[in-house]
Amino acid sequence: MLAEFWQEYGQMLAEGTGTTLYMTLASTLMAYVLGIPMGIILVVTAPGGLKPNAPVYKVMDFIVNIVRSIPFLILLIMIMPFTRLIVGQSYGSTATVVPLVVSAAPFIARMVESSLLEVDHGVIEAAQSMGADNWTIIWKVMLTEARTSLIVGATIALGTILGYSAMAGTVGGGGLGDIAIRYGYYRYETNVMLITVVLLVLLVQIMQAIGMKISKKLDKRITG
Amino acid sequence: MGADENTIIRVENVSKTFSGKDGQVEALKNINLDIHQGDIFGIIGMSGAGKSTLVRCLNFLERPTEGHVFIDGKDLSGLNEKELRAERTQIAMIFQHFNLLMQRNVIDNVCFPMEILGISKAKARKRALELLEEVDLADKAKSYPAQLSGGQKQRVAIARALASDPKILLCDEATSALDPTTTKSILALLKEINEKHGITIVIITHAMSVVQEICNRVAIIDGGTLAETGTVLEVFSRPKSRAAMKLVYPDGGDTSVAEMKGRHCIRIVFSSNSSFEPVIGNMVLYCNAPVNILLADTRDIGGIAQGQMILQLPEDEQVAARMIAYLRERNLGVEELDGYVG
Numbered sequence: 001m002l003a004e005f006w007q008e009y010g011q012m013l014a015e016g017t018g019t020t021l022y023m024t025l026a027s028t029l030m031a032y033v034l035g036i037p038m039g040i041i042l043v044v045t046a047p048g049g050l051k052p053n054a055p056v057y058k059v060m061d062f063i064v065n066i067v068r069s070i071p072f073l074i075l076l077i078m079i080m081p082f083t084r085l086i087v088g089q090s091y092g093s094t095a096t097v098v099p100l101v102v103s104a105a106p107f108i109a110r111m112v113e114s115s116l117l118e119v120d121h122g123v124i125e126a127a128q129s130m131g132a133d134n135w136t137i138i139w140k141v142m143l144t145e146a147r148t149s150l151i152v153g154a155t156i157a158l159g160t161i162l163g164y165s166a167m168a169g170t171v172g173g174g175g176l177g178d179i180a181i182r183y184g185y186y187r188y189e190t191n192v193m194l195i196t197v198v199l200l201v202l203l204v205q206i207m208q209a210i211g212m213k214i215s216k217k218l219d220k221r222i223t224g
Numbered sequence: 225m226g227a228d229e230n231t232i233i234r235v236e237n238v239s240k241t242f243s244g245k246d247g248q249v250e251a252l253k254n255i256n257l258d259i260h261q262g263d264i265f266g267i268i269g270m271s272g273a274g275k276s277t278l279v280r281c282l283n284f285l286e287r288p289t290e291g292h293v294f295i296d297g298k299d300l301s302g303l304n305e306k307e308l309r310a311e312r313t314q315i316a317m318i319f320q321h322f323n324l325l326m327q328r329n330v331i332d333n334v335c336f337p338m339e340i341l342g343i344s345k346a347k348a349r350k351r352a353l354e355l356l357e358e359v360d361l362a363d364k365a366k367s368y369p370a371q372l373s374g375g376q377k378q379r380v381a382i383a384r385a386l387a388s389d390p391k392i393l394l395c396d397e398a399t400s401a402l403d404p405t406t407t408k409s410i411l412a413l414l415k416e417i418n419e420k421h422g423i424t425i426v427i428i429t430h431a432m433s434v435v436q437e438i439c440n441r442v443a444i445i446d447g448g449t450l451a452e453t454g455t456v457l458e459v460f461s462r463p464k465s466r467a468a469m470k471l472v473y474p475d476g477g478d479t480s481v482a483e484m485k486g487r488h489c490i491r492i493v494f495s496s497n498s499s500f501e502p503v504i505g506n507m508v509l510y511c512n513a514p515v516n517i518l519l520a521d522t523r524d525i526g527g528i529a530q531g532q533m534i535l536q537l538p539e540d541e542q543v544a545a546r547m548i549a550y551l552r553e554r555n556l557g558v559e560e561l562d563g564y565v566g
Contacts, residue, residue, distance in 0.1 A: 126323035129283055130337045130388065131312035140339070144327050220368040221326045 009192055012179065017199055019093045020175035023165040024203075027100035028158050034105040038064065039112025040138060050124075050134045064106040072103050072164050076171065096165060096173035104161050111157065115149035116142050148219040155211025159204045166200060176200055231294075232392065232424050233259040233282060238291035240277050251277040252288070253448045259441075264418050264425045266439035266456070268471060271430055274448040279394050279428045283315045284308055295392070313341060316385035320397035322377040324369040330380050331356065331365040337388040348387075355383040359413060375406035382413060386421070393417070395427045399434060411438050432471050436460070436525055444468045460525045461493045461532075462557050473532075488544050489518065493557035494531035504535070507550050513538045515547070534561070 038060060044050045045057040070078070076099040080090040083098040119142050127141045143150070169177025176196045184193025216222065235257040242249045251274045259265045269275045280286035281293055284300050293300045295311060303311060316337075324333050331352050338348035356362045359379040369377055378398060385393055395414065399407040415438045418425050427439060435442050435456060443453040446467030452459055463469045508515060516536035523530055537544040551558045 120321075120323070120326075122319055122321050122323040123325060125285060126317070126319060127336075127340075128285060129312060129315070129317040129394075130340055131309040132340045133309060136340060140336070141325065145325060147327060219327075220329070221370045 005191070009195070013176075013195060013199065016174075016176045016179045016196065017203070020162065020165055020177070020200070020203065023093050023096050023100065023168070023173070023175055024158060024162045027097045027104060027165070028154070028161050030097070030101045031104035031108050031157070031161070032154070034101065035108025036112050038105065038109035039116060040142075042109060042113040043116045043142070044134070044138070050137060060109075064109050067102065067106040068110070070103075072099070072167060073171070075099055075103050076168060091172040093174040096168040096175075100161055100164055100168065103164060104157060107160070108153070108157055111153035112150065115146040115153055118149055119145045148215045148221075151211060151215035151218065155208055155215070158207045158211070162200065162204060162207070230260040230262075231258045232261045232263075232296055233257070233426070234292075234294040234297075235259075235278075235281070236292045236294070238278075238281055238288045238293060240274075240281060240286060241289045251448055252281070255291070255445075255450050257443055257450065257453065259424065259426060261424055262418070262422055263441055264415065264427065264439045266427050266429060266435035266442040267445060268429055268432065268435050268442060269445035269467070270470075273445045275428045275430075275445045276396055278445060279317075279396050279426060282392075282394060282426065283312050283317060313337065313388045314390050315392045315394060316388060316390035317394040317396065318378065318381045318385050318398045320400045322369070322374075322381045322401075324377055324380055324384070326369050329366050329368050330361065330372070333369070333380055334383045334387055337384060341388055352383070352387065355386050356380075358386070359383045373406075374402050375410060378402065378406075378410050379413065382410075382417070386417065386423075391423060393423050393425045395425065395429075397428055397430070400429070400431070407434070408437070414438060436523075444471065457525060457530075460523075461530050462559075488537045488539065488541075489561040490535050490537060490548060490551075491557075491559045491561055492533045492535065492551060493559075494533070503551065503554055503556065504533070507547055510550060511543055511546050513540070513543045513547075 041056065041060050042064070045053040045060070047054070047057070049057075067075070076096075079099055079102060082102075083095050084090045086098055087095045089095050123145060124137055124141055127137050132141070165173065165175055166177030166180070167173075169175050169179070170181045172178065176199055180193045180196040183189040184196070235255055238252055238255045239250070240252040242251055255278060267275050267278060277286055281288050282295075284293070288301070295315065298311065300308065300311065325336065328336070331349065334352035334355055335345075335348045338351065343351075353362060353365065356365055359382055361376060361379050361383070364372065364376065364380075369380065372380065381398075393414075398414075399410050402410060411434065414425055414427075417423055418438075427434060429435060439456050441454065442456050442459050444451040444459065444465065444467050446465070451465040451467040452463070459468055460472055463472045504515070504517070515538070517533060518536055519532075519534040521532055537547055548558055548560070
């Protein structure tokens with residue numbers, strides 16, 4: 001029976017897993033390309049930051065809050081014209097990456113911000129006393145000292161974006177979420193849906209385990 | 225300015241006001257200070273006195289609201305960002321909580337100021353090893369700060385501070401997080417650095433013992449103002465301001481003075497070059513009246529024995545005046561305490 005099941009659905013599930021991974025990794029990567037600079041700007045321009053700048057900070061803070069408060073499904077539909085402009089179509093896995101990035105970047109910006117704020121102010125002051133410029137402080141002090149926290153954040157982001165990508169499946173995004181909806185909801189094939197859920201859980205678990213392992217390995221504050 | 229040429233740090237009318245939610249706080253009020261080349265200069269005060277703000281004004285981590293700071297005759301307030309950063313590479317700083325980069329190992333921490341200066345990696349590592357040798361930590365080059373004790377971390381911080389070949393080293397409560405034995409060894413290291421490299425050291429502390437141990441000159445900060453400044457010997461043997469007395473005689477002076485309020489008491493200060501003549505005994509014989517010794521104490525200040533004694537004099541004003549005159553004739557520091565409300 002199991003063999004029969006695999007014969008019928010195996011290839012589809014494997015492809016779905018691949019698509020989900022592709023959407024998750026590609027959008028996380030691009031969201032970080034946007035989110036890291038946004039997070040840095042938030043920290044640097046904040047009152048008491050390296051280069052306080054109230055207008056820049058307030059605008060950035062506002063954008064991040066607005067985008068973060070729009071539910072993902074609504075955002076996905078709202079920006080469809082923009083998606084079409086960039087990808088050429090508004091359905092399929094590549095098209096899903098666009099709303100995923102737009103939605104995840106502000107979330108990542110907040111996580112980067114909070115990681116960077118954890119860096120001991122004394123260490124930053126020490127670097128300033130040595131005559132370091134702000135770039136050096138951002139690169140060599142803040143980002144380096146915060147790397148453990150940044151990696152933990154990335155692990156959380158991956159899990160969240162994976163969840164969002166599954167949600168995008170409901171509107172033709174492809175991947176495991178798409179399979180779950182089509183078979184589980186429209187065709188009442190509960191077992192297929194259950195398998196996709198198991199696969200999603202496994203993916204999150206694996207990402208979580210890898211992320212934690214890397215962050216522990218890189219953290220030099222832990223002795224022994 | 226006509227300052228003497230030895231002056232390396234000159235603080236001129238520096239005030240610093242912080243404006244917070246509850247209005248303005250005046251952290252420093254009109255401070256004037258001269259620190260000489262080669263000094264180990266102590267800045268001492270109770271917590272909240274403004275000493276940490278003052279030391280941050282010396283490298284402009286805090287910009288004074290008013291006044292000027294001259295380093296080697298160069299006015300810091302006249303410099304732009306870039307020039308200021310260049311100047312800061314000459315003014316190293318160590319901290320109470322060491323402020324090492326926790327994700328870098330010891331040798332990379334020491335290399336950090338040299339990275340900022342753009343020194344090649346090979347050269348920087350060689351110099352870093354020499355410096356670690358100097359602070360006795362060469363064997364820990366590959367360790368991470370989390371694996372070191374407090375004293376070792378401060379040694380790394382000192383090596384790091386020396387990496388840019390600074391002319392000034394600022395120490396902000398550098399020994400306050402350390403135990404007494406470690407404190408002593410760090411202070412000895414600072415003294416060695418001062419002597420060997422001729423680096424001027426400014427030490428911020430709330431502990432009189434630190435000043436006593438290594439400083440040659442001292443400034444006392446109280447409530448944001450400069451209460452007193454002078455050589456350590458002067459300030460310790462004849463504290464003039466209330467703040468200084470409180471620091472020099474934290475338990476002896478103040479409380480016993482309070483008890484003696486209203487009676488005729490004097491404080492006498494002996495230095496080691498006072499004659500071996502039994503002064504008090506002779507005074508009693510000469511005046512033909514007894515005195516009451518309330519407190520006597522000797523301490524070692526910068527290698528010189530300093531004694532102080534508090535005497536209660538007879539009620540008779542004339543006899544008391546004669547006694548004071550007798551002591552002053554013998555060049556002892558005499559200070560009347562009876563008007564003093566402790």
